[in-house]
Amino acid sequence: MKASQLQVNFYPGSLVSARGRxxxxxxxxxTDTLRLRPLGGGEKDESLIYLPLELQxxxxxxxxxPVVAQARNHSASQLLMDALQLKLRSGAGPFRSFGNIAVEPRAYQLVPLLMAMKQPTVRLLIADDVGIGKTIEGALIAREMLDRGEIHRMAVLCPPHLCEQWQRELEDRFHIQAVVVRSSSATRLERDLPPGTSVFDAHPFTVVSLDYIKSERRREAFQRFCPEFVIVDEAHTCTQGGQGRQQRFQLLKGLAENPQRHMVLLTATPHSGDEDAFFNLLGLLRKDFTQLKDLPVGARTDLREDLSRHFVQRRRPDIAEWQDASMFPDRETAEITxxxxxxxxxxxxxxxxxxxxLVVSSEGKGQREQxxxxxxxxxxxxxxxxxxxAAVNALRTRLNGGQGEGEEGAELSLEELEAQASERVMDGLDDALSTDDIEPAAQTEDTAHLQELIAAAENLAGAANDPKLAKLTTHLQALVEEGFKPVVFCRYIATAHYLAEYLRGKFKKATIKAVTGELTPGEREAxxxxxxxxxxxILVATDCLSEGINLQGLFTAVVHYDLSWNPTRHEQREGRVDRFGQQAKKVRSTMLYGEDxxxxxxxxxxxxxxxxxxxKELGVLVPMPDDEGKLTQALLNAVLLRKHNALGKQAQIGFDFGEPAQQIETAWQSxxxxAAKNRSIFAQRRLKPDDVLPEWRKSAAALGNEDDVQRFVSRAMAKLGAGLxxxxxHFKAPLDALPQTLKERLAAEGLTGTLRIDFQQPAAQGSTFIQRTHPLVVALADTLLEQALDSQNEDADGVARAGAAFVGNVALKTTVLLLRLRHQLSITRDNNTRLMLxxxxxxVSIAGAEPLxxxxxxxxxxxxxxxxxxNMPPVIRDRHIQQALDSLPTWQTALEAIAQARAQSLLADHRRVREAAEARGSYQVTASLPVDVMGVYVLVPAAVEV
Incomplete structure (x- = not known):
């Protein structure tokens, strides 16, 4: 009997009977191992059966x-439909991933996904503006390819301060559980691995620190074991340049040499003013794209057209045509002085x-002293x-030793001095903006004059003597009164604490925190x-928060207390608040500066x-052309050495800053x-809304949206005795009032007691966002479906598989059949065939004598x-239901025809989305018959007499 059993092939989607269910x-x-899911169960209930060992x-x-005995109140019929729809994970729409993600991507965010699906090997540069959602766009491509079975492993390469954010985003939004690989975790991850095994083999999903993996030894090992899909965040930091950037570039160059490796590069600043760096970045997509650098405008349009299939860059105004303009607030800007x-x-x-x-006295002396x-x-x-x-700290700290300047008592070399001073004084370059918020050392001597300056600065704390602080206080009072929740950005740690301490005394009802680089990334988030x-x-922060932590859920205004010397930093600060997911209709941005x-x-x-x-002219932020910071240094040198600058004698705004200003103006013009040429050269043949919106609407309708989730959870909780x-x-969900088995299931997911929940994103503070893949939704849908399919369940108020009712929205007696269709999707590529469910x-409906x-x-x-x-008397209700059930055999042919038509529609969807003209492979879709009739409902016109 067992031998004959092994000859039976059960394909994905088939129904089998085993172990009494x-x-x-x-x-x-x-052929000998079956991976199974119970008819009414979910992912948690999956089992493996080894056929040779089965007793039966x-x-x-x-x-x-359905049978008449499963009839329930009419109000319970829609609940079964919602449960079925929200349970779907292996969706039949054109996108396989949508059933497995905990975010509702906007239509414009599908453009990179569709571009990727048109490429046999995905090579994509996503250069959308700050706050549009590049993380979602990149991770969505990975999730889709995982669910299509085209990849099995992936790695995200990112700066170290973004590792935890990526890990959290992948798990919370895309159900991808990745481990972080960096210096502090690699040894622990490798400890229990067999000899010769890579952490990238043992862990299919990783988030890897670029600074950890870029060294030559680790780079070579990573290239041997690298997953087939790689996302690179902040990709502009991986172009040729300094030693660190050169190492990162060599890493990516080595990865790109494998023609089968999928790579998605993410950056908001693909072109930082360095032509070579930009075209090297394009060369990672395809080697011949570097040739575009030397081609005049209009030449080799075929190559530029090819690039448009690999390069997507949108500004905020570009999103308006996607009917998603409401996703971003209006940004109101102001200046106060x-x-x-x-x-x-x-x-x-x-x-x-x-x-x-100090500068004049060192003229003619050695280079170090100068x-x-x-x-x-x-x-x-x-x-x-x-x-x-900040001035006190600078004046008190010697520049040539101590206080963290190197080994205790050691003097910095000239090269070390230049590097550290530049990091702490300047704001860095666009591909390496500084996050060092420690006050720079400014003491080169210990004189009586210096002590007088320190004493004078110490006596100036407080708004009475600090007009800048006084102006900030007045402005914050106005913001708070208007309902804004502000973030105040400053340059140095001492300034942040100075502001926070003073503001706590002025805003008694507000909670005020200072977040600086003194805290670890985890402490900052907390x-x-x-x-x-x-x-x-009110949050007071240094630029340690200007990238990496999203603030749109809590704050609606940004105040630049200290002007950044790099315009990209200003955009990053504002982008923490003005970004995808901001619920406020408008956000405020204010620059504070001294007019004299x-x-x-x-x-x-x-x-x-x-x-x-x-x-404003080009619609994009053009990085500052600063020649390694030399132009800004020259400009400030002009300020420093300009004579007759006593305050009040010369208006500083509009002043001619001489040759340095002219040099910067010339560089800006270039x-x-x-930038204008590049926007023309690389203008993309972008997918239009009409290409994407139908696909999005089809998938959203098939899987359910936020409104569907809220309706289902509200009704399901009420049905189970735990109304919201x-x-x-938002809402409170009393989980303790649920049935015991459901409580235990939720407790295993860490959900107990009273849960505060929200169905809109971002969720209200202190609440949990509930979407279709959340454990609460999954548990409710599984429980109700199990109850519906249990023929022994006699709960009169349960979920209805059958029903009949008098309603006012039909003119003819109408029977609605709720079906679950199962299809076997076969994809063949390179002589390999994958089977998916x-x-x-x-x-379907039958109204009067009309066909199904x-x-x-x-x-x-x-x-x-x-x-x-x-009310419909039970005897009348049962009669209507039985008549419909008796007709099911006669409708079977029509139902199978619908299933086969749906299979062909699914085939067309997959071919349209995935196949490029030159793509390899073939698709086949087979409907699993007979179809599953989940529910039968009879709607009788209200005017019909009993």
């Missing part, structure tokens, strides 16, 4: 039709004179423009999350306003022209959701 055969089954033979099964008056004005002049003396004094002077300019607290528990909140501060004047006039004018309680702008929920026809799910939901107009 019915199962659906899943992919990855073989496994045989084919058929799905039981202060004057350097009183004691702080005098101190500023004194510090400026002192800084100038550079030390110059950096000390620039540090003083930066810190005195930030706050008295500190930000704590602010969400209060209605009024020569440092602010130079930066604002020559750098920031020029960048903004170019952005950058503008290159409205709470503020596709499932979908379909509704498929109806859209929204129409079926409307029919089943209609309120009964009056």
């Amino acid at each position: 019915e199962w659906i055969v899943l992919p990855e089954s073989t 033979p496994v045989g084919p099964a058929t799905f039981p039709w 202060y004057k350097l008056t009183g004691g702080w004005g005098q101190l500023f002049n004194d510090v400026l004179d002192y800084a100038r003396e 550079r030390m004094n110059w950096w000390a002077a620039l540090a003083l300019l930066r810190c005195i423009s930030s706050s008295p607290a 500190a930000v999350a704590e602010l969400g528990d209060t209605e009024q909140r 501060n020569p440092v602010d004047g130079a930066v604002l006039q020559v750098i920031l306003r020029k960048a903004e004018s170019i952005r 950058a503008r022209e290159k 309680e409205p709470y503020k702008n 596709c499932e979908e929920t379909v509704a 026809t498929e109806i859209p799910l929204p129409q079926a939901r409307e029919l089943l959701g209609a309120q009964a107009s009056r």
